[in-house]
Amino acid sequence: MEENFFQTLFLTLKLASLTTAILFAVSIPIAFYLSRSQGILKSMLEIIVTLPLVLPPTVIGFYLLLLLSPEGYIGFIFNELFDVKLIFSFTGLVLGSIIYSLPFMVQPIHAGLEKIPKQLIEASYLMGKSKWQTLLKVQLPNCKPAIYTAIALTFTHTMGEFGIVLMIGGNIPGETRLAAMAIYDAVESLNYQQANQYALSLIFITLVLLGFVHLWRKKTINS
Amino acid sequence: MNFSIDLSHSFSTLQGIQKIEANLQIPLSEYVSISGISGSGKTTFLRLISGLIQPQNGTICWGEQVWHDTKNKQCIPPQERNIGMVFQDYALFPNMNTLDNIIFACKEKVEKKYLQSIVDTLGLDNYLPRYPHQLSGGQQQRVAIARALISKPALLLLDEPFSALDESLKKTVQSFIYEIHQQNSMTTFVVSHQISEIKPYAQRFLQFENEKLLDYHYIEKKNLSVQGILISKEMSASEMSQVTLLYDGKTYQFPFPSSELEKLNIGDKIHFGIFL
Numbered sequence: 438m439e440e441n442f443f444q445t446l447f448l449t450l451k452l453a454s455l456t457t458a459i460l461f462a463v464s465i466p467i468a469f470y471l472s473r474s475q476g477i478l479k480s481m482l483e484i485i486v487t488l489p490l491v492l493p494p495t496v497i498g499f500y501l502l503l504l505l506s507p508e509g510y511i512g513f514i515f516n517e518l519f520d521v522k523l524i525f526s527f528t529g530l531v532l533g534s535i536i537y538s539l540p541f542m543v544q545p546i547h548a549g550l551e552k553i554p555k556q557l558i559e560a561s562y563l564m565g566k567s568k569w570q571t572l573l574k575v576q577l578p579n580c581k582p583a584i585y586t587a588i589a590l591t592f593t594h595t596m597g598e599f600g601i602v603l604m605i606g607g608n609i610p611g612e613t614r615l616a617a618m619a620i621y622d623a624v625e626s627l628n629y630q631q632a633n634q635y636a637l638s639l640i641f642i643t644l645v646l647l648g649f650v651h652l653w654r655k656k657t658i659n660s
Numbered sequence: 661m662n663f664s665i666d667l668s669h670s671f672s673t674l675q676g677i678q679k680i681e682a683n684l685q686i687p688l689s690e691y692v693s694i695s696g697i698s699g700s701g702k703t704t705f706l707r708l709i710s711g712l713i714q715p716q717n718g719t720i721c722w723g724e725q726v727w728h729d730t731k732n733k734q735c736i737p738p739q740e741r742n743i744g745m746v747f748q749d750y751a752l753f754p755n756m757n758t759l760d761n762i763i764f765a766c767k768e769k770v771e772k773k774y775l776q777s778i779v780d781t782l783g784l785d786n787y788l789p790r791y792p793h794q795l796s797g798g799q800q801q802r803v804a805i806a807r808a809l810i811s812k813p814a815l816l817l818l819d820e821p822f823s824a825l826d827e828s829l830k831k832t833v834q835s836f837i838y839e840i841h842q843q844n845s846m847t848t849f850v851v852s853h854q855i856s857e858i859k860p861y862a863q864r865f866l867q868f869e870n871e872k873l874l875d876y877h878y879i880e881k882k883n884l885s886v887q888g889i890l891i892s893k894e895m896s897a898s899e900m901s902q903v904t905l906l907y908d909g910k911t912y913q914f915p916f917p918s919s920e921l922e923k924l925n926i927g928d929k930i931h932f933g934i935f936l
Contacts, residue, residue: 512721540901554751556747556749556751557751557753557754559707559712559747559751560745560747560751560753561736561753561764562712562737562738562739563710563712563738563739563741563743563744563745564764564765564811565739565740565742565767565811566739566741566764567865575753575755579753579755590925596845
């Protein structure tokens with residue numbers, strides 16, 4: 438087993454967890470806005486959210502590289518204000534993952550919110566509840582299966598990220614070296630046993646997570 | 661003090677564009693019946709006055725308070741109108757059990773005694789821990805009624821509130837709603853296909869005819885019923901058909917429940933209301 442095996446795996450899980458948690462908080466207002474709006478702003482936002490889904494990761498990675506580098510707009514601000522280097526750092530990886538995995542969190546939650554019968558929302562309004570109270574107490578609890586799906590998709594998708602990691606993270610052990618990169622390295626050096634260890638670990642984690650999500654969904658739908 | 665409604669609104673239906681017009685002055689705390697054939701706009705009218713839909717033209721005023729004024733672009737959101745509503749399909753929250761569904765409607769602290777009286781009268785005591793999908797249609801309807809009554813709203817809107825109740829329970833629920841309406845001086849609008857259901861309680865009868873909501877003037881209940889002769893019936897595939905009755909040398913046309921009309925023959929005598 439590789440010396441940094443558990444460190445790499447831990448870093449992968451840490452990135453997936455952080456990205457999922459931040460995206461969950463960010464995606465709820467976005468999905469809420471999309472579910473109750475119409476018009477050009479909604480369409481534009483929908484396109485922006487979908488973009489990471491259709492663009493090659495290397496394209497997103499390339500522009501993120503330009504933006505996050507010390508000469509780029511975002512990289513410059515972070516560097517000057519907080520003395521934080523975004524490129525080839527874990528923080529940069531988190532930022533990149535948030536952008537890349539955005540549609541995997543927003544779209545299922547948006548679809549879940551859209552499916553909720555309009556009359557439930559209207560009933561809540563007539564009971565004096567505000568839009569946010571209605572979202573928290575009526576809409577979100579009634580689209581739990583969609584939320585579970587969104588969390589599972591985002592987490593597993595971030596775990597398997599490769600293109601963006603390669604472009605903006607590099608392969609620094611303990612800092613930006615993730616499981617997908619480790620598999621690539623191992624295959625490059627014909628170390629199939631090591632590649633297998635990483636790949637099987639990712640498959641195992643993904644299966645366990647999807648199993649839980651399946652059970653939660655089943656429990657929610659049957660309750 | 662009046663509930664003044666002067667509005668016109670068009671909306672799409674499967675049959676095409678439907679328009680409704682209403683110009684009403686209703687004294688606050690009246691019990692009002694709304695009837696009309698299917699698709700005439702009864703539910704849409706309730707949604708318009710509740711603020712769930714914005715009327716395209718007109719004004720709605722609750723006493724001195726302007727709820728909606730198209731010209732001045734003024735609109736009070738439904739949250740601030742103090743309305744209780746029973747939806748036609750109940751709209752119970754699937755994530756809450758019966759008790760939570762009811763108390764979710766409370767704007768202030770729950771009055772336990774009042775809650776208990778509602779739960780007892782509506783026969784919901786054994787169903788409080790159950791979720792909507794574990795209840796029958798009639799039980800769901802009673803939960804929806806309880807939820808609309810719990811906050812003692814100023815305006816109570818009931819859309820076909822007795823449709824799923826069995827006959828014995830229907831009378832209990834009807835008189836209970838009337839009692840609460842009286843005690844709290846609630847203005848109550850009841851949409852019903854069967855006017856007979858609300859006839860004993862309603863002080864004012866509104867009916868949709870040719871896209872207009874007509875207000876048959878306040879009537880003494882003793883004047884309500886006369887006997888006419890059925891001279892023609894136009895059966896319809898929808899819930900309501902059309903009958904023509906002859907009374908005192910004049911003919912009167914009414915919407916009539918299709919299921920009931922099947923049992924009647926030309927020449928039969930039928931009691932009906934004339935509002936003068």
